[in-house]
Amino acid sequence: GAGVSQSPSNKVTEKGKDVELRCDPISGHTALYWYRQSLGQGLEFLIYFQGNSAPDKSGLPSDRFSAERTGGSVSTLTIQRTQQEDSAVYLCASSLVGTSGSTDTQYFGPGTRLTVL
């Protein structure tokens, strides 16, 4: 498909387990973002990747959260020792970055709904 895809669409896990969430951005998009959205709430920025630059991790809520982007494409968000407060929808977005350095429109995936029991 041409859009951003995320997997799994739903994940139920037990407290204390590790989870991995995957994002496949739009082909050719150099920027990739992860956000968290709690029920009925706004978007909480987590992490931003841009090309080969060091990622902006300023939004990660704790050291249990980490993300990788391999080969400038697919990204994996890992949450270790999950807690109930980690339950949320995790959204991924990608965008082009123009030659001027400006960031173009973000295109969002459908999200992964994480439930920690």
Added chain:
Amino acid sequence: AQSVAQPEDQVNVAEGNPLTVKCTYSVSGNPYLFWYVQYPNRGLQFLLKYITGDNLVKGSYGFEAEFNKSQTSFHLKKPSALVSDSALYFCAVRDLGTNAGKSTFGDGTTLTVKP
């Protein structure tokens, strides 16, 4: 630093009436402004954006937004609301004066259009 505020958690309008969803922003440089919509159980969809040029920007589904530099606002508008417009709307800002690619999103406004 950049920030965006959506002062209304909820907006209710009757079908056929005009609607406005408010957004104000703060940036140190020039703003790059977006509106996104999220329908129930769906991801966010891009509606429209402003970079430069005409202050009135037209987007998808008949929506438009007006950039007002003096009031640092970018309110979303539609002349005649539809029940199907009921959704969660997010305003976002990016400061073109920085090299960071990160946009800041507002907390969202829930729009309910009643028949």
